[in-house]
Amino acid sequence: MRPSILDPLFAAVTTLDGVGPRVAELLQTLLVGGGDAPVRVRDLLFHLPSSLIDRRRRAEVATAPEGSIVTLTLRIDRHQAPSRGAAKSVPYRVFGQDETGEIALTFFRGQAQWLEKLLPVGETLIVSGRVEWFNGRPSMVHPDFVLPVADAENTVLVEPVYPMTAGLSPKVLRKAVTQSLERLPALPEWIDPGIIARHTFPSFAEALRRLHDPADGVDIAPESVAFRRLAYDEFLAGQLALGLSRLRVRKAKGRALAGDGSCQAAVRAALPFQLTEAQEKAVAEIAADMAEEDRMLRLLQGDVGSGKTAVALMAMALAAEAKAQSALLAPTEILATQHFDGLSPWCAKAGLTIEILTGRDNGRARAAKLERIASGAVDIVVGTHALFQDDVDYGDLGLVVVDEQHRFGVHQRLSLTRKGRMPDLLVMTATPIPRTLVLSAFGDMDVSRLQGKPAGRKPVTTVAVPIERLDDIVGRIDAAVRQGEKIYWVCPLVEESEKSELMAAEERHRHLSAHFGGLVGLVHGRMSGEEKAAAMADFKAGRTQVVVATTVIEVGVDVPDASIIVIEHAERFGLSQLHQLRGRVGRGSKPSSCVLLYRAPLGETAKARLEIMRQTEDGFRIAEEDLRLRGEGDLLGTKQSGMPGFKVARLEHHGDLLPIARDDARLILTTDPDLSSERGQALRTLLYLFGRDEAIRLLRSG
Ligand code: ADP
Ligand code: MG
Numbered sequence: 001m002r003p004s005i006l007d008p009l010f011a012a013v014t015t016l017d018g019v020g021p022r023v024a025e026l027l028q029t030l031l032v033g034g035g036d037a038p039v040r041v042r043d044l045l046f047h048l049p050s051s052l053i054d055r056r057r058r059a060e061v062a063t064a065p066e067g068s069i070v071t072l073t074l075r076i077d078r079h080q081a082p083s084r085g086a087a088k089s090v091p092y093r094v095f096g097q098d099e100t101g102e103i104a105l106t107f108f109r110g111q112a113q114w115l116e117k118l119l120p121v122g123e124t125l126i127v128s129g130r131v132e133w134f135n136g137r138p139s140m141v142h143p144d145f146v147l148p149v150a151d152a153e154n155t156v157l158v159e160p161v162y163p164m165t166a167g168l169s170p171k172v173l174r175k176a177v178t179q180s181l182e183r184l185p186a187l188p189e190w191i192d193p194g195i196i197a198r199h200t201f202p203s204f205a206e207a208l209r210r211l212h213d214p215a216d217g218v219d220i221a222p223e224s225v226a227f228r229r230l231a232y233d234e235f236l237a238g239q240l241a242l243g244l245s246r247l248r249v250r251k252a253k254g255r256a257l258a259g260d261g262s263c264q265a266a267v268r269a270a271l272p273f274q275l276t277e278a279q280e281k282a283v284a285e286i287a288a289d290m291a292e293e294d295r296m297l298r299l300l301q302g303d304v305g306s307g308k309t310a311v312a313l314m315a316m317a318l319a320a321e322a323k324a325q326s327a328l329l330a331p332t333e334i335l336a337t338q339h340f341d342g343l344s345p346w347c348a349k350a351g352l353t354i355e356i357l358t359g360r361d362n363g364r365a366r367a368a369k370l371e372r373i374a375s376g377a378v379d380i381v382v383g384t385h386a387l388f389q390d391d392v393d394y395g396d397l398g399l400v401v402v403d404e405q406h407r408f409g410v411h412q413r414l415s416l417t418r419k420g421r422m423p424d425l426l427v428m429t430a431t432p433i434p435r436t437l438v439l440s441a442f443g444d445m446d447v448s449r450l451q452g453k454p455a456g457r458k459p460v461t462t463v464a465v466p467i468e469r470l471d472d473i474v475g476r477i478d479a480a481v482r483q484g485e486k487i488y489w490v491c492p493l494v495e496e497s498e499k500s501e502l503m504a505a506e507e508r509h510r511h512l513s514a515h516f517g518g519l520v521g522l523v524h525g526r527m528s529g530e531e532k533a534a535a536m537a538d539f540k541a542g543r544t545q546v547v548v549a550t551t552v553i554e555v556g557v558d559v560p561d562a563s564i565i566v567i568e569h570a571e572r573f574g575l576s577q578l579h580q581l582r583g584r585v586g587r588g589s590k591p592s593s594c595v596l597l598y599r600a601p602l603g604e605t606a607k608a609r610l611e612i613m614r615q616t617e618d619g620f621r622i623a624e625e626d627l628r629l630r631g632e633g634d635l636l637g638t639k640q641s642g643m644p645g646f647k648v649a650r651l652e653h654h655g656d657l658l659p660i661a662r663d664d665a666r667l668i669l670t671t672d673p674d675l676s677s678e679r680g681q682a683l684r685t686l687l688y689l690f691g692r693d694e695a696i697r698l699l700r701s702g
Contacts, residue, residue: 259321
């Protein structure tokens with residue numbers, strides 16, 4: 001149950017003065033991105049100002065910059081009401097001046113009586129608002145405020161400016177925020193006193209007050225102690241929640257999976273290459289985890305083409321030695337098939353039995369497969385989420401390997417581990433997630449990294465070319481096709497709709513087919529799994545040499561002899577996406593190239609992205625740059641995975657606090673795993689505040 005002390009913060013925003021259903025709807029859009037979730041007072045408090053208007057600095061009329069908000073000291077000279085019968089659009093003007101010049105204060109539909117009282121002729125007043133210049137004359141339309149000079153001292157001259165949504169007035173938002181601040185209860189402190197002292201953190205309530213009522217620009221900067229305090233709170237809540245779920249998973253004892261090394265030796269002998277040092281290290285780390293009673297929760301991070309699959313196979317071989325089955329879960333049918341085709345010959349040589357199960361299986365064939373899986377006759381089952389449907393029983397599932405996990409939702413991840421007796425979990429990801437992000441997304445999940453590519457991999461030459469030179473590129477492709485090369489042609493990512501993305505791909509397919517006839521294939525998201533697989537099989541076998549694709553080829557497709565990738569509208573892709581796409585080539589022995597076709601003019605960020613792509617192939621550097629260029633954003637595809645982003649914290653500014661929060665969370669969970677101490681109770685409050693209270697339910701059911 002939510003501590004009742006939080007009730008005022010969890011009240012609906014409509015309980016605030018001036019917030020009716022219409023404003024509430026706007027706040028819904030602004031604060032929680034639409035949807036049905038009620039907007040709460042808390043959400044307003046976490047909506048932090050992005051900048052501020054500082055009216056303390058006085059300006060002079062003659063030098064007031066166009067478009068800027070200034071505060072002037074004016075003597076009011078005269079009023080000029082629109083003449084009788086003038087159009088409604090003619091404003092009421094009041095002229096004032098200082099030593100440097102005259103300015104018109106402009107009021108549309110101004111009422112004379114009210115204005116005469118507000119701006120009496122002969123008075124000297126403080127007037128603040130936005131200055132605009134027309135034909136060398138300054139004016140200020142509807143000043144934000146007018147004050148007698150004597151009152152200026154007692155007036156707040158610094159105002160926060162909030163990110164807004166169309167239709168919402170800043171005044172209304174401001175009023176709602178002010179009321180929310182008034183509702184802040186005195187909450188018990190949940191941060192360790194030592195950490196508070198070291199970072200000079202204000203209390204939670206004080207931090208919110210400073211951010212919403214800034215005295216100066218430094219108060220709202222991400223580096224301010226107030227902002228950092230809230231970021232720390234959010235990290236701590238996140239780490240605590242991850243720690244709690246991990247604790248529960250750990251508490252449900254796994255099993256020790258250890259073998260005599262026979263299957264692993266057989267796999268080594270079957271592989272057509274030697275494992276690299278990085279692969280060996282990862283294999284050893286995994287083996288050590290699997291030998292433990294505790295469940296393995298390990299992330300295998302490796303750039304595209306770094307050879308994660310072979311590592312996974314070694315892990316699955318180890319499971320087989322321990323007489324347990326493994327499941328390898330891929331996000332798409334193409335990838336599942338590819339894994340199956342790639343692993344089958346190796347497994348055959350090594351004496352491991354492997355089976356594939358996807359949504360395509362049905363009827364008697366499927367029943368036969370299910371029976372083999374249930375009987376334990378199969379060592380390794382490769383497949384899509386079909387692997388975890390209710391009617392799929394395993395003889396003894398000991399290891400689950402998830403490939404390209406960021407494509408899977410949290411829910412799916414949970415359901416797959418329900419099979420078997422708490423199987424070990426190995427998650428492979430090709431997104432080289434920066435360390436800070438691993439921590440925030442997976443908590444202290446153990447990480448193995450495959451840095452660098454397997455030996456013998458050729459570098460990929462990357463060029464950026466404007467779309468105007470499309471004909472040149474087609475000419476070069478023509479030469480390459482004659483030499484038997486294989487080419488990926490990736491079509492623009494269109495955000496508005498999958499349909500237009502499809503149209504662009506079909507259009508390009510027609511265009512290229514006009515040049516290369518039947519040598520051009522097409523793969524897109526609207527095709528059935530079977531059609532896609534067929535198109536890819538044609539490409540792999542060389543029946544087609546050019547494959548036009550939407551981003552469905554982004555993940556994991558392996559055609560080692562493809563040597564050219566053309567990415568159309570490269571400026572629309574994110575950096576890690578470009579990197580993933582480029583990873584489709586350079587997998588074989590041939591020198592490869594990547595052509596980034598862009599449409600000018602390029603924005604700053606797009607320019608930077610293409611430049612980084614030209615400079616480096618190092619996935620980890622690209623990931624760091626990506627994080628820098630766009631903030632933590634959707635680097636992890638958080639939208640797809642349903643992993644909540646941060647409400648307040650900004651990784652690029654506050655990342656240094658994350659390890660501290662992790663260590664703190666660890667300490668808390670060792671000393672007070674039920675959060676029952678006084679501080680534990682306070683921490684429960686924290687979890688609710690940041691919407692991590694699902695972790696509290698774990699506490700109860702655990
Ligand atoms: P990813 O990490 O992207 O999943 P894969 O496991 O698909 O990479 O490996 C990419 C290619 O590299 C595959 O064709 C694989 O057979 C090959 N490969 C993997 N390990 C090695 C190695 N140690 N030496 C040479 N080639 C390797
Ligand atoms: Mg892979």
